[in-house]
Amino acid sequence: MIDILGTNVDDVIDEVELKIQIKKLYDKINNLLTSREKEIIELRYGLTPSGYKTQREIAKKLNISRSYVSRIEKRALKKLKREFYLENENM
Template sequence: MFFRSGKKSAQDVSINEPIDSDKDGNALTLMDTMAVDDTVIDDIDIRMKSEKLYDYLPVLEPRERSVICMRYGLGGRKPLAQREVAGKLGISRSYVSRIEKRALEKLRVQFETGDT
C-alpha cells in the first residue's frame, strides 16, 4: 500500500529543488526562474496605473496639477522637494503641502471609483 501511494507522488517536483547551477556553481531552482514573471507583472501594473494617472490629472485644478507634476516628476521632469516647488510657485512650503494632500486625495478617489 505504501509503495502505491509513493508511486503517485514519484513524479512531483519541488519548486525549491535545484535544477541547474549558475556560472558560480550556485544552485538554480525553479523558484529562481519563476520570480522573473513577477517583475514583468509588476512592470505591466505600474505602466497601467501610470496611464490611469495621466487620465485622471485633468480632474485636478491647474495649481494642484502643477504641484503634483513638479513633486513627483511627471512628464519627464525631475522630482522636486516641497521647498523647491514653493519657490517656483511663489507660495509657502506649508501651502504646497496642503495643495499636494488635497490633490492626492482627489486622485485616490479617482483610482478607487475608476471615473474619468
C-alpha cells in the same frame, strides 16, 4: 511567440498591467486636478523632465508658501485616491 522571445508570460502581463495603471494615473491627473494641483504633483513626484522637487523648491518657483504647497499636494492626492477607490468599487 513567447517561446521564441524567451520572456516569462507573467513578466509580460505585469508590464502591460503597469503601463495600463500608469496611463490611468496620467488621465486622472489631467482630468481631475486643477492646473496648480497638477503642476505641484508633477513637480513633487518627478513627472517632469527636471525630476522631482521639494515642497520648498516648488514654493519658491510658484512664489507661494511651503505650507500652501503641502495643502495643495494633500488635496490633489486625496482627489486621486478617492477617484481610484471609486473606480475599484465599481469593478
